[in-house]
Amino acid sequence: MSTTTYSGSDLQVQTHFAPPAVLRAACGAAAGLIAGLLYWVLLTSQNVSPLMSASDIPGDLLVHLVLSTLTGIIFALTFGKLVITPGAGIMWGVVFGLMWWFVGPLTLFPIFNGQPVTWTIGAAQDAFPLLTGLAVSFGAAMGLIYLTLAALFAGKLNPQNLRNIGLTFVGLAVSGALAGLLGGLVFGGWMSRVQFFPLVAQILQTDSADAGYALHILISVIIGATFGVLFRADIRGLGTSIAWGFAYGFIWWILGALTLMPVFLGVGVQWSLGVAQENFGSLVGHIVYGLILGLSYALIVRTYQILFVDSDPLNREPEGPGTRNVRALGLGIIASVTGGLAFTLVMVATNTLPSVAGVVGGNAALVGFVVHMSISAIIGATYGLLFQRNVHTYGSALSWGIVFGLVWWFIGPLTLMPLILSGSLAWNLDAATANFPSLIGHMLYGGFLAVTFRWLTERFDPVRQRALPLNKRYQPPQPQQQTPTAAALWTLTLLLSLVLVLLLGTGA
Template identity: 35%
Template sequence: MRFSLSRTIITGVVVGGIGGALLARIPSSSLSPLLGALLGALYGLLFGWLIARHITSAGSGLIWGLSSAFLLWLAIPTGLLPLLRGAGRMGMLNEARAHVPELVAYLLFLGFPLGFVSGLLKMKADAWDRMSSFTFLRAVTIGGLAGLIGGWAFSAWFAQNNAFVLIAGIINSDSSAVGILVHYLIAAIIGASFGLLFQKDIHGTGSSICWGLAYGLFWWFLGPLTLLPLLLHQPIDWSYLHGSALFGSLIGHAIYGMLLGWIYAWGNRLWIGLFIESDPIQRQAEGPGIVTLRSLAWGALASVLGGLLFSGITVATGVFPQMASLLRGSSPLASFAAYLIIGVLIGMSYGLFFHHESPDAGSSMAWGMLYGLAWWFLGPLTLMPILFGHPVTWTIQAADQLLPSLPAHLIYGTVTGLVFFWLENHHAQRLLLSHRVAGHEQRPRRSSGAPAPALWLVVLGLGVVLPVMLG
């Protein structure tokens, strides 16, 4: 059965119309339900016509939907409407904060259902009826286990904030032990759903970490902001003040998502190696040990320039003393050297996770930027305080102090990704001179038509905008 564009457009119009009507019902909206439904139907028509053809699975559909809804929010409530009302420059911070409820509504009422339903239609047309129970078992088993590990990392914040009692209220209990069980059950269910949604899109460890980060950010909107108050019979509050109060949960969901993607990628690779790729004829052009060592060396080399730029930017913006204070008693020179060493180690991990991910220089810069953003969540906000005996700083105040280091992390990742791509591509061009390995070297690379651009947009957009807007 072929994928029908007309059916996709009709579905987009119906789902978008329903979502637009729901969006018009939020208190901060100035739209009538009829006008909201008409605008939502128009958005659904454009989504089905322009975007749905690029969707490959339910997971990629979800990410395409979220990214397009985020762009729509940037263009209309925070951009075009204030300009038409004469409210000042487009995209001002106060204007964006005033429209945080619309951001949540755009993501949950328009982007999520449109992308998800379009992805289901695509899977049904292409391969849903050919998916075996073995594939389903792999997604649920590995995803559920990865979700449990991610939930374990998130549990430290829950314990610090006495959130287990709050979670227990879902089943009308005030027991912390019951809350722990509910927390891990939810973490496993989200992990299993990640495997089901993104199994077709997982190509490597690096991209899987980024898929997990996007999924974790999505669940912050869907979970603590929306479903949790509904389950606790409390009013839903999508204001930026309430979002700021839940900023620690946002960081926790980001860390959970990254761990979920990382563990899932390794478990998925192990499962495939044990149960699927058993044909001894399919041999690698180079041994896995050589590939791993080369990726580590290239990542370290690529990170040197990025680390120098990172340190220079943090010094110029005045944030370096704050970050260096975590290295208690160290001199500025020792702190500078320590950050260069840390940058090299992160670059090595980039080389290990992202080899064969980038078909061109632009995509390598985007992957590097996402990895830099991930390390802003993971590094100064999480690991460094823990390593030096401080509590986890998942607070909006800590994020405000470290916000000037965010551009440095993004630039570090961009430069590291670009240099790594140059080294990898240069080596691949030499291998292509051999006809024996030419086909093998071209096969693993991700196609430029993959849903990666939507992933880059939603992670970078939400990952950068939310800390700025909620601070």
Template identity: 35%
Template sequence: MRNAGFGALAGLVGGLVFGGVMVLIGFLPTVAAIVRTDSPVVGFTVHMLLAAIIGSVFGVLVARQRELLFWGLAYGVLWWFLGPLTLLPILLGRPVAWDVATAQALIPSLLGHLAYGAVTAAVLALLSPGERRFEPGLVVRATAAGLLTAPVLGLGWRGLIVGALVGASYAVIFGERGEGSGPALIRGAAFGFAWWALAAVTISPLLDGRGLQWTPAAVRVAVASLPGHLLLGAGTALLTCWLGGLARAVFSDDVRHALEGRLVGGRVISIWHGVIAGLAGGVIFTGVMVAVGFLPAVAALVGSGSAIVGLVIHLLISQVVGVTYAVLFRRRSFDPASGIGWGVSYGFLWWVLGNLTLLPVLLGATPRWGDAALALAFPSLIGHLAYGAVLGLVYQRLEERVSPWHLTRSEAATARAAARHEQTLSAAPALWSLVTCVALLIPILVS
């Protein structure tokens, strides 16, 4: 009951923020239609009641979670699907329309649900007991990392300001995680998405005097900066993690961290696992590339137009990406679900970094970040997600077969079970869900 009460209170605060948006977009009469009226006052009352109920459910669901931001964002997206796309039409006696056109018309509601989830999670975190420490050194490192990564948004002063804010807020919100480079990379990409919705979609139009621009057309224009924000967040988190590791290596004489969590064998065999897993994912991805005729474009990297050459280059790149996955995510997947979760998230990030950014640059063009380019690249996104799922699953199964020399098989299984339990208490499942939702939202945002 205590968790439900805190959740209801947090939901009311989130509902106030979301309610203000609903006033601006004129959505309250639609909510009021649930009780057969069109009064905005009644609509706001119904909205706040629903916000409290949904918040109380959230408080119960995340009672044992140690961090809430990404759970809140994922919860907001979930209720966008359940609410205006599903339950609201049913309650109004209309057929459910799960199509791109309907979803695109509800983009303002999507952003409002994201705001509701973020605010509700933030208030619930403040109400929950727990030690919170301000770490000046971490803030400095993360801010520096944000400034170093900011050029992905351009060389203007706004990019530098956003980079510094992303880095500083990352340090304040998450603190020193100690989660490894791979999970930090995915966490940063999800944080970059949140900053895109806040900075590019919301704050930037307000600063330009255009007011709140949450219309489908305005969001479609703002999508051009989404890949940059994803890369900014990922790069900031990764550099922050590396700078922290460098600081520990230089200034600490405690070597215990080098032995913690050693659930698998050495790094060399992990790299071979990455090669095999990357090749398996590449074979699956090949079907998509053949279907859309993309292999000649890959062959153009070496000045050829042959599909056979493109296939060879594609499989080599798949293995290289597999090796990077092994380096970044070693000892981070403890069951098939976590392997697929990290793999799909990594595949999505490589779609942004590879297909949308590096491939055009290597071919002498500019990154393809516009809405039309993202729409054309959607088949490649499906291929990258499938590649990532196979990569993560195969790597996890190979890694699980290798036990460290100082543990028996049963002891290794027990250690993996404990690590898996710890992972479920973190934001990892929420990260996997949120990244998947962002991938599925691409057609809606750019259509």
């Protein structure tokens, strides 16, 4: 059996269980079967066939379980070697669920039912319940089950290992719980404004807003604790931690608002497009919660790193953080010019520059352009500070930039801009639909910003210019040291973009 090793700043994860293909296939088959059964139970509670047939839902079970077993085998043989942490299991499972949604509900199932394959927005919207179900209740569950079975059959879940894992998880869970508490307090502000707490309290068979608030904080802490346990080994700094929190918030929107909460309220899962559109405000809230969770968790971990690891003279880096961070801020501001100009093309086409000028009390397009470029510089500076250590290749830089742009679409036009202009949030479907062109602009901005920043660091970062002695030169991480879930996170960002297209495709 082979060994895969990669390490975080204070946690090293070693996995010696890359089982042979036959064992991986067996674990994948079992994981696919169990996850497929869970998915079938949840989906049929709403009288929806997993094969999208109009009748004979009980008769579809056997075919569905056979297909689930086969997809589990394919998952194990294609992604199994990448599933070496809980976070990797979840993310690659979600990605595989998305892939199966394209192959199954959008392609094979219409053929099975004697219907043409259309691949249109309307067909995708009709299959939206299967998208949410396959992404989380099937894909994520399959990934975690596969990881557990692979470790079990490899003998890595013996009492001694379980004890060590448990001790490590306690520390990670405490840090995550603190971060989750901060995120829950912010998310709770929106929930209080829309009077959502009485609905949450119905889980406890009461309509008390105070009880709902207490339950919300408890859930926030639990989600934060699980975040710390699941993703610590995949976090590579402030920027990546924010990105993981962003993705985890999206997953919990599906798992919480559309799945668990309706089940606890006795109405079954609510995966329909209409219900998802009604819960769009909750989606933004979960995303913002995830961002705060990721940022807070990274700051907690970084504080520990500075106090107890970097303070050791043997662990000090050849360049001080002050110089490095100032340079990253400057390069980020310069790189923001290309991103800001790319975004300007979208703003000119949609005539939104005058509204941007309203931030400073103006209404002229030229004033809006100046304000826009100023904001772009600030955002570019934050990118440089957050992702300075995660731009090893142009491909990874482009991917992180697109994620960063999508993050700022939620923070900017749906949150900060409305607060500045009107004193209220715009976490609703109407505002999101009106700002859909801005979504494209933000993703363009992030891509141009990140690629330009990568180009600048090659030329003006003395570490990358080999200005240091040979034994202290910058060495890009080797493939085995890269987090195995980064590519899955980037794909999950595409999934969220797809969900937004489907949600906004019919308006409010």
